[in-house]
Amino acid sequence: MRQAGHAVQCYKPAMAAPRRTDTADRILDVAERLVQTKGYNGFSYADISAELKVQKASLHHHYPTKAILGKTLIARHSKRFISALAAIDEAGGEPPAKLKAYAKLYTGVLRKQRMCLCGMLAADFETLPKPMRTGVVEFFAANEAWLTEVLEDGRKRKTLRFEGTSSATASFLLSSLEGAMLVARSLGGMARFETVVSKMLCDLTSFR
Amino acid sequence: MRQAGHAVQCYKPAMAAPRRTDTADRILDVAERLVQTKGYNGFSYADISAELKVQKASLHHHYPTKAILGKTLIARHSKRFISALAAIDEAGGEPPAKLKAYAKLYTGVLRKQRMCLCGMLAADFETLPKPMRTGVVEFFAANEAWLTEVLEDGRKRKTLRFEGTSSATASFLLSSLEGAMLVARSLGGMARFETVVSKMLCDLTSFR
DNA sequence: GTCTATAACGAGATAGAC
DNA sequence: GTCTATCTCGTTATAGAC
Numbered sequence: 001m002r003q004a005g006h007a008v009q010c011y012k013p014a015m016a017a018p019r020r021t022d023t024a025d026r027i028l029d030v031a032e033r034l035v036q037t038k039g040y041n042g043f044s045y046a047d048i049s050a051e052l053k054v055q056k057a058s059l060h061h062h063y064p065t066k067a068i069l070g071k072t073l074i075a076r077h078s079k080r081f082i083s084a085l086a087a088i089d090e091a092g093g094e095p096p097a098k099l100k101a102y103a104k105l106y107t108g109v110l111r112k113q114r115m116c117l118c119g120m121l122a123a124d125f126e127t128l129p130k131p132m133r134t135g136v137v138e139f140f141a142a143n144e145a146w147l148t149e150v151l152e153d154g155r156k157r158k159t160l161r162f163e164g165t166s167s168a169t170a171s172f173l174l175s176s177l178e179g180a181m182l183v184a185r186s187l188g189g190m191a192r193f194e195t196v197v198s199k200m201l202c203d204l205t206s207f208r
Numbered sequence: 209m210r211q212a213g214h215a216v217q218c219y220k221p222a223m224a225a226p227r228r229t230d231t232a233d234r235i236l237d238v239a240e241r242l243v244q245t246k247g248y249n250g251f252s253y254a255d256i257s258a259e260l261k262v263q264k265a266s267l268h269h270h271y272p273t274k275a276i277l278g279k280t281l282i283a284r285h286s287k288r289f290i291s292a293l294a295a296i297d298e299a300g301g302e303p304p305a306k307l308k309a310y311a312k313l314y315t316g317v318l319r320k321q322r323m324c325l326c327g328m329l330a331a332d333f334e335t336l337p338k339p340m341r342t343g344v345v346e347f348f349a350a351n352e353a354w355l356t357e358v359l360e361d362g363r364k365r366k367t368l369r370f371e372g373t374s375s376a377t378a379s380f381l382l383s384s385l386e387g388a389m390l391v392a393r394s395l396g397g398m399a400r401f402e403t404v405v406s407k408m409l410c411d412l413t414s415f416r
Numbered sequence: 417g418t419c420t421a422t423a424a425c426g427a428g429a430t431a432g433a434c
Numbered sequence: 435g436t437c438t439a440t441c442t443c444g445t446t447a448t449a450g451a452c
Binding site: 037038039041042115119120122123124125126127133136137140141144163164168169171172174175176177178179180182183184185186187188192195196199200202203206 | 245246247249250323327328330331332333334335341344345348349352371372376377379380382383384385386387388390391392393394395396400403404407408410411414
């Protein structure tokens with residue numbers, strides 16, 4: 001996400017101060033990082049307040065409840081992630097290259113010492129308000145759908161090889177990437193993550 | 209864990225009431241389930257108090273601080289898990305059977321709608337007191353060490369086949385199982401988990 | 417070892433001035 | 435849209451009686 005390549009659509013004509021991060025967005029940025037590092041139950045409005053030097057009451061003005069903040073967080077993240085997947089598709093590479101690009105999205109998150117937003121929320125799942133649960137499920141489902149298509153395509157073109165259905169392999173890939181991030185944050189860090197990921201991709205492209 | 213086979217060492221002579229769950233243990237049982245379902249920051253002493261009908265102050269008598277409770281939780285869990293691995297070794301099966309038995313430990317946890325204790329704590333890692341972090345890391349390291357040995361043995365006996373080092377494959381297996389549990393709790397449940405796991409084991413034993 | 421009572425603090429959230 | 439002030443409740447933890 002956040003790749004270049006669509007600068008035009010961001011242009012806003014005759015706008016005096018092109019501040020690209022208003023308060024509402026900056027709140028989301030901080031909250032996102034806090035969820036990704038500490039979990040939904042591991043941060044508070046006070047943390048955001050301290051970091052942005054904005055009073056807690058102001059935060060509630062933009063996001064009245066923590067549940068709404070959380071829901072907004074997931075919505076923004078999902079939108080961005082879906083865009084990133086579309087960008088991979090538009091780049092027009094072969095299925096193996098697409099999977100590599102997909103894995104790279106995760107690498108970028110872990111490099112910032114963070115867990116996947118929805119992976120973290122999956123851990124907190126049982127304590128989440130319903131709208132957030134729905135968002136997490138939809139995010140995973142969208143990921144699996146995209147992966148399934150890529151895998152199916154790769155199998156047809158004979159550039160990918162795997163046992164079982166495309167759908168099962170998509171579940172497997174998503175799970176493994178989430179798990180690799182989860183474990184790497186406490187044991188092994190980036191090096192471990194990249195070892196696991198390259199083994200995974202290697203398995204899918206080997207025609208031994 | 210909790211397998212039979214060592215009944216003798218548990219015998220306590222001339223003990224009147226052979227209560228096998230004193231308060232301290234029952235506290236751990238409830239706390240364990242709460243951590244596995246809600247995370248370390250998603251439960252409180254009040255939750256345990258309500259469930260056991262024991263006052264909060266009594267909980268503090270057994271486990272003065274939440275950090276101590278958490279540390280004790282990890283220690284008990286690790287001890288049990290290591291015992292389960294030893295039991296698998298003693299059963300004397302071939303490496304593929306050992307991996308299957310290993311995966312079954314995870315299946316049993318998910319069936320109870322729980323996440324792996326240390327997997328959950330890995331999500332909460334950044335918010336944990338140091339002694340707990342250490343415990344989580346050691347748990348994962350012990351798992352990888354055991355898996356590495358099994359994989360190495362299987363490769364020698366030609367009953368397992370995989371690309372890359374045994375160590376990397378062990379990391380991969382651990383990550384994937386943790387990730388499969390994590391995701392399955394919000395998307396797909398047991399069915400999805402078992403699909404992913406059987407695909408994983410199938411890949412390791414296929415000599416196509 | 418368990419209880420009642422309470423301290424000390426932080427959480428999510430609201431009222432209302434500016 | 436931001437602020438100060440405040441509310442209510444939950445959290446971890448302690449004191450001291452039984």
